Amino acid sequence: MAATAPTRTLVVGAGISGLMAARRLSELGVHRGATVTVLDKGRSVGGRLATRRIGDAVLDHGAQFFTVRDDIFAAHVDAWRTAGVVREWCRGFGESDGHPRWVGASGMTSIAKHLASGLDVRCSHLAFSLERTSDGTAWRLVTDDGAAHEADAVILTAPLPQSFSLLFSAGIEMPEPLRRIDYDRTLGLLAVVDADTHRVPAPGGLQDPDDVFSFIGDNRAKGISGTHALTFHANPAWSLAHFDDDLDTIHARLLTEAQRWLGDARIVGSQPKKWRFATPRDTWPDRCWVHDSGSLILAGDVFAGPRVEGAALSGLAAADALSG
Ligand SMILES: Cc1cc2nc3c(=O)[nH]c(=O)nc-3n(C[C@H](O)[C@H](O)[C@H](O)COP(=O)(O)OP(=O)(O)OC[C@H]3O[C@@H](n4cnc5c(N)ncnc54)[C@H](O)[C@@H]3O)c2cc1C
Structure with missing residues (x-):
């Protein structure tokens, strides 16, 4: 948990990991006046939950479906199903193995759009550099348009190699085995x-x-x-x-x-x-990585399993780590 409860949190990445983290922090609402801002370099939300139109055709081009193993994730999926955001596609390809394969009702991006609804999500914002503020009490993140965003806590959810330069600019080294994951x-x-x-x-x-x-x-x-x-x-x-x-x-x-x-x-x-x-290619044993400061966290599918469910659980873990 951060030494001081964060009132301003920046989340880099509007994939499922970042959106689950942001939503959880917003919903916890334990800190009055707390703000959560999500920045993504893409033109729309979703990251690897990606759906594209070509003429009248609609095609998922990242994750094709997802599975559910964990009870916490199952409860979220159940709420999405009730809201009409996801539905079961099938129980296997070829022979049924009995395990549901879930899909976004209008494509996998539906899930991200649902999660982003009501959040402060800013697309086409590439996080460019990160550093401590001069008094050392907060973080200063600069986006590619030159704008500076100050925050008490930061959650980075991009694939790890895309977070290297941000950590480097902040003078932070992630553990070597984590850095080596390709x-x-x-x-x-x-x-x-x-x-x-x-x-x-x-x-x-x-x-x-x-x-x-x-x-x-x-x-x-x-x-x-x-x-x-x-x-x-x-x-x-x-x-x-x-x-x-x-x-x-x-x-x-x-x-x-x-x-x-x-x-x-x-x-x-x-x-x-x-x-x-x-x-x-590998996963880290913990659901997120928390910097010694307690206010900088790495999350994403590298932490809780290389799939949609793992990314979602990692985002939730990151939010919980900040909220204590
Ligand atoms: C082709 C393919 C098929 C897959 N098939 C399946 C499947 O069938 N089932 C399954 O469960 N999983 C599947 N997966 C994996 C699944 O999609 C991912 O595990 C999950 O979506 C990862 O979510 P995430 O939030 O961790 O990362 P991402 O979705 O990658 O989100 C990270 C976000 O960070 C943003 N970003 C990166 N750098 C910056 C920056 N500097 N500034 C601002 N924003 C930044 C990116 O734009 C991105 O939106 C597949 C993935 C791919 C690519």
Whole structure:
């Protein structure tokens, strides 16, 4: 817990981790006049909970679904289900394993939009540097537009390599094993097709179907797109091998590899997508990392599991660590 209860908290990152943290801090409301501000460099909220439109088609292009193991997270998911924000997609691909796969009702970004509602979230704000204020009692974060934001506490939820420079500017070193954690890359293809391919069976997902793709999602079968639209995610090895190719080459290669999954359908619109920090290769044993000051916290999916649930739980843990 911070030595002095924070009244101004800055959260960097409006992915599920940052939004869960911000929402929890706002809802706790234990400090009168407390403010929570979320900054994200992206144009909209969600981070790796990402949904894109191409014409009439709607495609999830980051996380495709999420699972629930933890009781605390289950209670949040239940509230989202009641509010119509999420619904069950299926209980497995191929054979049912009995475990629900949940999706955002209008795409995975629905979850982030729901969480952000009512919060002070500022998109297109890249956190550029962080330092102690001159009297040492607070933090001063500067965004890429040159604006300075002062806060009593800061929660950083970006993938760790994207937080390095902020910590460096603040003269803070994270533990070496944490600093060494790398992330798998994912190259993706979003493809709008003119007909059902009949190659992605109900419920509309294929896991590890060949030696290129780790997942193929049929967004129409999933229920988020009225138009036939497929999401292809290349596996970590293939993505690593091709990640530094130029984008047109990546796009062309993915289109070639996708052909065998199209049947008689034709692609009528497509976009490539690069995720440099898709999935952490290791996880840290604690749900967040608290700096000695007690007022600077790292959170995100590297801490509580490389998936939506882990990121959410890490955000909650960060808020709890600040609130005591
Ligand atoms: C292709 C892909 C498929 C996946 N599939 C699944 C799946 O099926 N199921 C599952 O459970 N999980 C899946 N995941 C993982 C899941 O998406 C993540 O674990 C989770 O969304 C991470 O949330 P987060 O809040 O920790 O990070 P993020 O969502 O990455 O949020 C961090 C935010 O920080 C922002 N940011 C970064 N640097 C700065 C800065 N300097 N200033 C301001 N903002 C900054 C970013 O813009 C981003 O919005 C997948 C991920 C990818 C990429």
